[in-house]
Amino acid sequence: SQTIHQWPATLVQPVGSPLSLECTVEGTSNPNLYWYRQAAGRGLQLLFYSVGIGQISSEVPQNLSASRPQDRQFILSSKKLLLSDSGFYLCAWRDWTDWNTEAFFGQGTRLTVV
Amino acid sequence: TQLLEQSPQFLSIQEGENLTVYCNSSSVFSSLQWYRQEPGEGPVLLVTVVTGGEVKKLKRLTFQFGDARKDSSLHITAAQPGDTGLYLCAEAKLTFGGGTRVLVKP
Numbered sequence: 001s002q003t004i005h006q007w008p009a010t011l012v013q014p015v016g017s018p019l020s021l022e023c024t025v026e027g028t029s030n031p032n033l034y035w036y037r038q039a040a041g042r043g044l045q046l047l048f049y050s051v052g053i054g055q056i057s058s059e060v061p062q063n064l065s066a067s068r069p070q071d072r073q074f075i076l077s078s079k080k081l082l083l084s085d086s087g088f089y090l091c092a093w094r095d096w097t098d099w100n101t102e103a104f105f106g107q108g109t110r111l112t113v114v
Numbered sequence: 115t116q117l118l119e120q121s122p123q124f125l126s127i128q129e130g131e132n133l134t135v136y137c138n139s140s141s142v143f144s145s146l147q148w149y150r151q152e153p154g155e156g157p158v159l160l161v162t163v164v165t166g167g168e169v170k171k172l173k174r175l176t177f178q179f180g181d182a183r184k185d186s187s188l189h190i191t192a193a194q195p196g197d198t199g200l201y202l203c204a205e206a207k208l209t210f211g212g213g214t215r216v217l218v219k220p
Contacts, residue, residue, distance in 0.1 A: 034208055043120070043202055043212040044157070059209075090156050092208070099206040100145045100164060105156025 002027035006091045006106030013113055019064075019078040021109050023091030026072065031093040033074040034103070035066055038088040050074060051096060086113045116141050118203055118211035126217040130192050135214040137203035138185045144206045146186045148177060151200040151213075160188075193218045 006023045013019060025031050032051055036044040046059045048066035056066050063082050067075045074091060091106040119138045127133055137146065145164045149157035161170050163179035163186060170177045174197075176189040190197055195218050203211045 036210075041200065041213075041215050044204075044210040046209055049208070092156070094208065100147075100162050102147075102159040102162075103149075103157075103204075103208055105158075108154065108156055110154075 002093075002104065004091065004093055004104055004106045006109060008109060009107060010110045011112070013081050013111065015083055015113055016080050019076070019081050019085070019111070021076040021089055021091075021111075023074040023076075023106055024072055025074075025093045028072070028093070028095070030071060030096050032096050033068065034092040034094070035074065035076050036090045036092065038090060038108075040088075044090065048076070081113045083113050086111055116143075116205050116207070116209055118205060118209065120201075120203060120211035120214050122214060123212065124215045124217075126219065127193055129194055129218055129220050132189065132191050133193055133216065134187055134189045135201050135216070136185065136187050137211050139205070141184070143179075143183045143186075146179060146183075146206075147204045148186070148188055149202045149204060149210075151202060152198075157200075157202055190216075195220050 003026045034049045035047040038044050050056050050068045053068055064078050089109045092103045094103040095101045121136050147162045148160040151157040161177045166183045167181045168179040174191045178187045198218050200213045200215050202213045
């Protein structure tokens with residue numbers, strides 16, 4: 001069966017520090033991968049998605065970047081965090097063959113920038 | 115990017131009451147998904163609707179897809195405290211709406 005791992009679960013970082021969040025998927029090949037940010041009680045803002053290794057689409061210009069160095073690994077990064085980068089970050093994967101299939105989400109990372 | 119608007123933003127009801135939440139767009143959806151999210155967790159899929167006019171039922175939840183495929187609704191009958199959560203709609207490219215936070219009080 002497929003599983004998705006996302007870590008760390010919580011993170012407190014000072015303004016100006018770098019960020020690296022990692023997401024890995026097991027049990028599937030060539031998944032579509034997604035990074036979202038969520039403000040408290042609100043919807044998911046799509047940040048990046050990837051349909052293959054090295055292929056990254058950015059939905060919102062911002063202080064973040066994403067990379068996909070391996071088929072089932074998706075990394076969210078920042079060189080210098082801003083206070084506004086605080087939020088709940090979610091990684092998700094979906095089968096590349098059908099856009100109507102279910103998206104599966106990781107447990108999320110709660111990032112607080114202080 | 116297709117914009118999805120959800121309403122209301124927040125709904126608080128008593129156990130046993132009915133509720134309806136909405137998801138709308140100015141563009142046609144190729145398909146639409148409804149997810150529910152509990153605090154501190156990722157969203158979980160409830161249903162996918164594809165055909166205009168489609169109605170799907172999942173126990174006490176009824177999902178409708180508008181004939182023109184520009185809107186959808188989720189109706190919960192006799193809501194229970196376990197229905198509490200954030201309800202999100204998403205279009206085919208996994209762009210989400212702003213969500214409706216539902217609180218069912220016992």
